[in-house]
Amino acid sequence: MSIYIPGHKRMAAGLSGMTRRNFLGTAAVVGASVAAPAVRAQSGVTLRFLNQETSVASQAALKKACDEYESKFGVRIIVDSTPISGTTQKAMAAINAGQSYDIYTAGFIAGILQFVQAGVLLPVTDLVKKYDWGKGAAWEYEGENWYYPFDYNLVVNYYRKDLYAQKGLKVPETSGDFLKNCEALTVNNSGNVDVGGCVIPLASDSATNWASFGNMFAEGTQLFDKDWNVVLDQGENLDRATRFLDLYGELYKTMPPGMNAVGYAQLMSLFTTGKAAHTLYSGRLVESLEATNPALADQYGIFASPSSSGQKALSYAFDGFCVFKTKQSEEAVKFLQWFADEHYVDWLLSAWMNNHPSRLDIYENERWKSHPMIKKHWETMMQMKSFIEGDGVTITAIDTSGPSIDMRACNVFNANVMPEMLQQKVLGNTSSADCVAAAAQRIRSLI
CATH class of the missing domain: 3.40.190.10 (Periplasmic binding protein-like II)
Incomplete structure (x- = not known):
């Protein structure tokens, strides 16, 4: 959950004027397209990313990653950044218009569960299970992980x-x-x-x-x-x-x-x-x-x-990445995996204290640890780490x-x-x- 710009609100997600029947009907159409996911190509694939982390540093970190991905794999990623207060509604509107986003950043359980129950989210359990997480971070629903965490918002x-x-x-x-x-x-x-x-x-x-x-x-x-x-x-x-x-x-x-x-x-x-x-x-x-x-x-x-x-x-609350079921779902998962391996630390450092890591291996990452502000506030960071470990x-x-x-x-x-x-x-x-x-x-x- 990005709590960044004065006036931001952590959203009480709802259907925002859409009927649940219409939403679910559109969701079924979107979900049906997953049967034949796109394979990686050197050109012609475009992913749409709905990003709610609107700080200049976070948008710059995401753009750098997307540009590098396109240069390496020929997959273009269009990022649409919007305040968290409208993220879920904007994602729902895109689905109802038949133009679903492929990836989005999520920070509220209700929005994620509505998408899961509508059948339009793809679980990312295999990616999540590769790492150890602090308590309460990688929660499951119906035995699956529906988002890839990147931070806590411990109060x-x-x-x-x-x-x-x-x-x-x-x-x-x-x-x-x-x-x-x-x-x-x-x-x-x-x-x-x-x-x-x-x-x-x-x-x-x-x-x-x-x-x-x-x-x-x-x-x-x-x-x-x-x-x-x-x-x-x-x-x-x-x-x-x-x-x-x-x-x-x-x-x-x-x-x-x-x-x-x-x-x-x-x-x-x-x-x-x-x-x-x-x-x-x-x-x-x-x-x-x-x-x-x-x-x-x-x-x-x-x-x-x-x-x-x-x-x-x-x-607490949390933030993470979710993948929608679209024709590009396979490409979206591949990008997310690459991003988690190659740019996850840069992403966390774009909001160096707010992006309090939920993935436990990050605390041993030398590049992350060497950031000057994390070094300055190391005592605070380690105290917050102690909160997410043990009982x-x-x-x-x-x-x-x-x-x-x-x-x-x-x-x-x-x-x-x-x-x-x-x-x-x-x-x-x-x-x-x-x-x-x-x-x-x-x-x-x-x-």
Whole structure:
């Protein structure tokens, strides 16, 4: 998921005005063409690539790879770069027009699952199985891998080391410690918060779904049981979710004004401009610090979200490459394999910290390790690596909740059930238990 340009939104993928019947009908036509895939030729083959990584560096890295591929194999690749907010809809529209893309970059499970269920995606399991991956990265659906991962978007907590030193604070081990640190670092002016102790969004959008529930997952809160029954408001889960909402209610008092509209851009800018002592974001924030406030790039640290008892968790998203079923599917897979072998490292380095590698061999790659910014922020990178290895930190998300990857969890994400639970708590002055009960009932109605 590229969270790059202010205003980007991680998309709640939908059919965008198309009927599912029309989409599936077109999908069947597209899928039928796979029976006779194209063979490699020195000319006459053109692949269409829909790319959602819109930074200048990422587009340049992709163009370099495509130009080299054409010079070596005579296969032309036309790249269409578009913000992530419209990627799935644009891919669907192309399919319905009978002009499907051959490859696209994906960053949201719901969009991928819709394409899988429509029968228009080609599994890339053989390519994925060649490597070892960090936990949660190479997820499967119906026994296949439907995308080739290239990064995580782990939601880590950023904090100001200099402010911690001034106040004599320590990295929090529990959510209670975190709350005390936020309270200690909140600057009030005439009764209003001038500098927030933290920023944890609550708007009804993908930023909140992605970023705001690390402490809830650290408590061990489950939305579903192994049979897809909704258990958010049952037994220990009710207690865990209630503890999380009680915590959020207190943290909210330390947050700067305007939280109703805080999204991706504000999560970064409030921290980089010194308006918040803590924030939540992926590695992209480090890139933003180096670009906009390099002095602060030496004064940050990260930690995983803690529970009341000290368990740790991180919410996350991901990015990867998917292959559509087209007449050029075989060529598309060959290109992807070549790209993974020859240009994968260059691609990762085009967003050197945001493209936090999910493929574990990359951490031993000398060219990757020698990048000056990775060398400078090596401690942060190794800390993030430690999160994706072993069992010390739970990595999960709203749209990966449940016993397996499934659209039911994606629908909870798309419907903004959990962000609206936060709103009910702090804007509606509702008890935590009632907020949990209402959210659970909404989930039941969805699935």
